Amino acid sequence: MxxxxxxxxxxxxxxxxxxxxxxxxxxxxxxxxxxxxxxxxxxxxxxxxxxxxxxxxxxxxxxxxxxxxxxxxxxxxxxxxxxxxxxxxxxxxxxxxxxxxxxxxxxxxxxxxxxxxxxxxxGVLGLTGLTAYVGLRRIAALRPGETLFVSAAAGAVGSTAGQIAKAQGCIVVGSAGSPEKVARLTEDLGFDAAFDHRAGPAREQLAAALERAGTDGIDVYFDNVGGEQLEAAVRRMREGGRLTLCGAIATYNATEPVPGPRNLLLMIWRRLRMEGFLVGDHEDLRPDFERDMRAWLRASVVRxxxxxxxxxxxxxxxxxxxxxxxxxxxxxxxxxx
Amino acid sequence: MxxxxxxxxxxxxxxxxxxxxxxxxxxxxxxxxxxxxxxxxxxxxxxxxxxxxxxxxxxxxxxxxxxxxxxxxxxxxxxxxxxxxxxxxxxxxxxxxxxxxxxxxxxxxxxxxxxxxxxxxxGVLGLTGLTAYVGLRRIAALRPGETLFVSAAAGAVGSTAGQIAKAQGCIVVGSAGSPEKVARLTEDLGFDAAFDHRAGPAREQLAAALERAGTDGIDVYFDNVGGEQLEAAVRRMREGGRLTLCGAIATYNATEPVPGPRNLLLMIWRRLRMEGFLVGDHEDLRPDFERDMRAWLRASVVRxxxxxxxxxxxxxxxxxxxxxxxxxxxxxxxxxx
Missing domain, CATH: 3.90.180.10 (Medium-chain alcohol dehydrogenases, catalytic domain)
Incomplete structure (x- = not known):
């Protein structure tokens, strides 16, 4: 053949x-x-x-x-x-x-x-969904009522992470790369606020989006991009906040090293934890994940x-x-x- | 009066x-x-x-x-x-x-x-000693046999952290700001290797010091300085490594923001965890600390x-x-x- x-x-x-x-x-x-x-x-x-x-x-x-x-x-x-x-x-x-x-x-x-x-x-029932699940549940230990910021939120992992967090009673703010994507987040997926990271400095836009979502700080940042958005997130983390590093799209095509956040001193002052993970280390969560995700899909909690x-x-x-x-x-x- | x-x-x-x-x-x-x-x-x-x-x-x-x-x-x-x-x-x-x-x-x-x-x-029986103790024991969860790199190792916290780690059977590498300080670390305090961070690029000197200590990677980095040494440490962290952020001397006098590590992508690939802490949150460890430190002082394990x-x-x-x-x-x- x-x-x-x-x-x-x-x-x-x-x-x-x-x-x-x-x-x-x-x-x-x-x-x-x-x-x-x-x-x-x-x-x-x-x-x-x-x-x-x-x-x-x-x-x-x-x-x-x-x-x-x-x-x-x-x-x-x-x-x-x-x-x-x-x-x-x-x-x-x-x-x-x-x-x-x-x-x-x-x-x-x-x-x-x-x-x-x-x-x-x-996608949602594969490693994409498992990645969102592991990042929120095991790495970030997200709790109901907390505020989540997720970058590349109109991406495969980001859109799933945001929806899982909404289902747990969290405030969810996302970033994406066009006005159309931003609209999908707030209109179709139930995000509390979203912004277009290409429209201006991440620092200002993140602050405004948090305000629109009725919150003033971030408990968990689910990072898919690195770079400028990571620095902006560190700036707005609450005490005891967790930064889950899942991807770094901002660096993949870069031919020069992308500078890290210039405000890591806040990691000390606010007792922050930043942790990278690879989904392959967390296969033990797959049965729980498949059970939960099939239920969320049936209930249209995750679309x-x-x-x-x-x-x-x-x-x-x-x-x-x-x-x-x-x-x-x-x-x-x-x-x- | x-x-x-x-x-x-x-x-x-x-x-x-x-x-x-x-x-x-x-x-x-x-x-x-x-x-x-x-x-x-x-x-x-x-x-x-x-x-x-x-x-x-x-x-x-x-x-x-x-x-x-x-x-x-x-x-x-x-x-x-x-x-x-x-x-x-x-x-x-x-x-x-x-x-x-x-x-x-x-x-x-x-x-x-x-x-x-x-x-x-x-010093050793005060917050300085408690800081070293909390950073190694609770934040980094340092285990016997692991390799520790500590910056500002001839400082109050760094010199205590290095000696505690040696007492636990770890390989310990330190950095300091003069040849005299470096000599104190290896000759008086039992460090396996040390380098003068003012003598050349941290990246090269750290690699050479690890080699002199007979190891090729870092399990725990106890960071007192931030900046260039933090980036060098990220580069040499082993899978599952922990970076304990305790201080950032490199930034205290800086009038411009100090860039963060340009290699945070390694945080994902190697599943690293970076965590800042303030000793005041960990007063519950003080009784254990005072008991252990008095014993270490009596036995001259910590000088x-x-x-x-x-x-x-x-x-x-x-x-x-x-x-x-x-x-x-x-x-x-x-x-x-």
Missing amino acids: KGREWHLRRRPSGTPTASDVALVEVTVPEPGPGEVLVRNTAMSVEPYMRGRMSETRSYADAYPLDAPMTGHAVGRVLASGPDGPPVGSWVRHELGWRELAVVPGAAVDVVDVEGVDPAAFL PLETRVSGGIEAAWPAFLDMLAGGSVGKSIVDLT | KGREWHLRRRPSGTPTASDVALVEVTVPEPGPGEVLVRNTAMSVEPYMRGRMSETRSYADAYPLDAPMTGHAVGRVLASGPDGPPVGSWVRHELGWRELAVVPGAAVDVVDVEGVDPAAFL PLETRVSGGIEAAWPAFLDMLAGGSVGKSIVDLT
């Missing part, structure tokens, strides 16, 4: 371009013993992938050159061995960026799609914010660039069929 | 100078009901006092102008009411910067000087590093300036008698 896949041709400098990659048609081998052949139906494009395109040491290995890139995908089993999942099952795995994937049996995860869109396992891209595998690279440039809202999912 | 005291005359800009203060002779009033008259025998000069001379909002109030400054002192009771401590008792209180102090009874703390120099209650200044109250301001400029080692204590 033949299938197409995206290869990394060279490491991007700054913003990636079309000449950094190539869409290649390959002959997919028969699955060997213990392997599973999957027809991918959807894949996600995510900010962390930009990091893996660089050689910089990161928590994940750099993508090799002239080989297919990887990432989360869902699909249906086309062929499988005697111990593998039945043909026709829905599975989630990490060999995205391709139409057909031959995956080791241990690396596929059969999912229960009863009542949910299978692509939800790329997935997604950008669905059609056009098949060819559309995946442009969708990645668009997501990176801030053109998408929520989880960017590419339908491959 | 007449006594002399140091008044703040104006708020220093950058490094304080002699014209910012005045030594004033005053008539000390009779102690009123519930008050205690104390002849101070020793006072400490400390970096945080620089912060209180500025108007900048801090965790502690700014010193008022044209009034005596405050700070830790020990002394003996000269006069006291029926419910107060007996005449002749040794007490610790916060009305330093003066020869005679009239202190509310509730604000004096009778100390047991059996077997110890009363001035120890300004107080002090700069003793004689010359009475007149010597207090020059001693403060010298401490701030890095001319002292360990706790700076001014003998007032």
Whole structure:
């Protein structure tokens, strides 16, 4: 069988371009013993992938050159061995960026799609949702009634985190990169206030948004961007506040190091705690998370914010660039069929 | 009775100078009901006092102008009411910067000087020692065998923290501001390695010091300075490392904001936790601390590093300036008698 896949041709400098990659048609081998052949139906494009395109040491290995890139995908089993999942099952795995994937049996995860869109396992029911859940519940220990500020709040993780916090009786303020995204946060997702971080200094806009939300300080900052917004958040943290570092979009494309907050002395004066985490360390929370998230989805307490891209595998690279440039809202999912 | 005291005359800009203060002779009033008259025998000069001379909002109030400054002192009771401590008792209180102090009874703390120099209650047996103890034990949760890096290690808190960690079987690396101080750390206090932060880029010197200590990464950074050394420490933290923010000497005299670490992305990749604290929130640890520290002092596991200044109250301001400029080692204590 033949299938197409995206290869990394060279490491991007700054913003990636079309000449950094190539869409290649390959002959997919028969699955060997213990392997599973999957027809991918959807894949996600995510900010962390930009990091893996660089050689910089990161928590994940750099993508090799002239080989297919990887990432989360869902699909249906086309062929499988005697111990593998039945043909026709829905599975989630990490060999995205391709139409057909031959995956080791241990690396596929059969999912229960009863009542949910299978692509939800790329987003709210996948690592995206688990990331928001772990960040709020375990790292920040968010309590009802507290004030949460979340940056990149119209992104996949941010939009989920904000909605989970609202469901727990918190005041939620978010930032996003366009007036349209800001409107989605307050009008569709129930945020108490939101601001466009491109419209002026984060420091002033954050202060005004907190005021609109009827609060004067932040108990928990869920940071997806770093840079200027992190400094602005430190400035408005309440005593005993927690800063959960989840991502740093502001630094991913940067060719110069992005300065850290100049006001870290406030970390001492206000007894603040700042902690980075990677969701992979917290798999033990997955059963609780899946139970809670399925309930929140049924009750429409959490409504997935997604950008669905059609056009098949060819559309995946442009969708990645668009997501990176801030053109998408929520989880960017590419339908491959 | 007449006594002399140091008044703040104006708020220093950058490094304080002699014209910012005045030594004033005053008539000390009779102690009123519930008050205690104390002849101070020793006072400490400390970096945080620089912060209180500025108007900048801090965790502690700014010193008022044209009034005596405050700070830790020990002394003996000269006069006291029926419910107060007996005449002749040794007490610790916060009305330093003066020869005679009239202190509310509730604000004096009778100390047991059996077997110890009363001035120890300004240092290793006082808030200095408690700060090191709380920072390592509660904030960092330092474990035996881990590697500790402590900056301003020839300072009062840093020298105590390093010695406590050595007593727990840790590898300890410190930084200080002169070759003489560096020598004290490795030759007198048992540090595994130390470096002079003024001799070159912190990043390179820290790497070399870790190598000399036979280790390649840091589990706990006890930060007393901020700035460049904080960035260098973040770079060498091990997975799951903790950064305890205790002070930020690098920023106290700065007239421009000091940039934060440019490598906070490592906080995520390596799951680091950074936490600021103020010792006043952790008074509950004081009984454990006093028991442990008296034992460590008896066993010479902790040896107080002090700069003793004689010359009475007149010597207090020059001693403060010298401490701030890095001319002292360990706790700076001014003998007032």
